[in-house]
Amino acid sequence: MKPGGVFDSDKIKASIEKLEKESFSEGFWNNRENSEKVMGKLNKLKKRLIPWETLLSQFDDMYELFQIANEEKDESLTDDIEESLQVISKKYEQLEFMELLNGKYDSKSAFLTIHSGAGGTEACDWVNMLLRMYSRWAETHNYKIRIIDLMEAEGGVKSVTIQLDGDYAYGNLQGETGVHRLVRISPFDSGARRHTTFASVFCSPVIEDEIEFEIKPDDIRIDTYRASGAGGQHVNKTDSAVRLTHLETGIVVQCQNERSQHKNKATAMKVLKSRLFEFYSAEKEKEQEKHAKEKKDISWGNQIRSYVFHPYSMVKDHRTKYEVGNIQAVMDGKIDSFIESYLKWNWSGM
Numbered sequence: 001m002k003p004g005g006v007f008d009s010d011k012i013k014a015s016i017e018k019l020e021k022e023s024f025s026e027g028f029w030n031n032r033e034n035s036e037k038v039m040g041k042l043n044k045l046k047k048r049l050i051p052w053e054t055l056l057s058q059f060d061d062m063y064e065l066f067q068i069a070n071e072e073k074d075e076s077l078t079d080d081i082e083e084s085l086q087v088i089s090k091k092y093e094q095l096e097f098m099e100l101l102n103g104k105y106d107s108k109s110a111f112l113t114i115h116s117g118a119g120g121t122e123a124c125d126w127v128n129m130l131l132r133m134y135s136r137w138a139e140t141h142n143y144k145i146r147i148i149d150l151m152e153a154e155g156g157v158k159s160v161t162i163q164l165d166g167d168y169a170y171g172n173l174q175g176e177t178g179v180h181r182l183v184r185i186s187p188f189d190s191g192a193r194r195h196t197t198f199a200s201v202f203c204s205p206v207i208e209d210e211i212e213f214e215i216k217p218d219d220i221r222i223d224t225y226r227a228s229g230a231g232g233q234h235v236n237k238t239d240s241a242v243r244l245t246h247l248e249t250g251i252v253v254q255c256q257n258e259r260s261q262h263k264n265k266a267t268a269m270k271v272l273k274s275r276l277f278e279f280y281s282a283e284k285e286k287e288q289e290k291h292a293k294e295k296k297d298i299s300w301g302n303q304i305r306s307y308v309f310h311p312y313s314m315v316k317d318h319r320t321k322y323e324v325g326n327i328q329a330v331m332d333g334k335i336d337s338f339i340e341s342y343l344k345w346n347w348s349g350m
Helices: 009-023 032-072 075-098 121-140 169-176 261-284 327-331 336-347
Strands: 110-116 144-153 156-165 178-185 194-205 220-225 241-246 252-255 303-308 314-317
Touching: 009 032, 032 075, 110 121, 110 169, 110 261, 121 144, 121 156, 121 169, 121 178, 121 194, 121 327, 144 252, 144 261, 156 169, 156 252, 169 194, 169 336, 194 261, 220 261, 241 261, 252 261, 303 327, 314 327, 314 336
Parallel strands: 178 303
Antiparallel strands: 110 156, 110 194, 144 156, 178 194, 220 241, 241 252, 303 314
16 A cells, blocks of 8 residues: 555655754754744644554554454454445545645635626626635635625625635635636526626635745835725725735735725735735746636636536536536535546646
């Protein structure tokens, strides 16, 4: 039994040994920033290695029991062996899946932005449906959800940015970036005609102070405006909402969730850094088109996934070709199968 994916236990053990040796070096704890960084890496590697070692130990125990039962022709142990094998197999699949989440920032929390395409009320309702889908998914995985920016419109939401806090939120949701297509009989059409609607989704990691580039004051334009909303606590009487425009790239982010302009600016800056990280990473890797999917037209031909309510029921990912017929379950947040199929497809080299 060998760990799957890209797991290399010898390489990980060597890295752990090197970091542990560094942690015992003279003066190591005098540099708090460096020591915390090293210990963070060490704990992350151990967290990755120990579950595999535990699983291999359980497999060895089970195999030893199997050999004893086989030699002694003892069928009374059959149920115990089969039960152990099922538990081990399930754990193996879980660990193998986690090996797909080994990108530098896969373990981070995530920002998720959804924008409506053309289509007025129908498009805004589609954004609202996607927001509900991702919120339901996040709740089942115990992620904390915080609305960073919300632009409401007739029939739903024109655009929204949320922060999902928890381990591997970005790693799981990175494949959701792209255009999502809805086909259904519109509830807003008195003629009960079929409509095709689009919305774009963009996911980026919450990496805060780990970003290796500086944003100078001259690099951005700051605009303040009055927060909008449906009323009550969502509406301020002062210009507390903040919009940041990065002049070089044209990336725009905004935040109106907090009552304080200072807090909104700080949150918007965090989102901007995250978006710029994605932009510059794509530029560095010479794969701008692949990683900056949010710049594609929100229209026919660019969709990564289609959600068809009529004339049949189906959700299909156009990259992996994975599809399911229970569209209501998907809209209720059951998207793990799409996430897993994307990660396997992406890792295999597409």
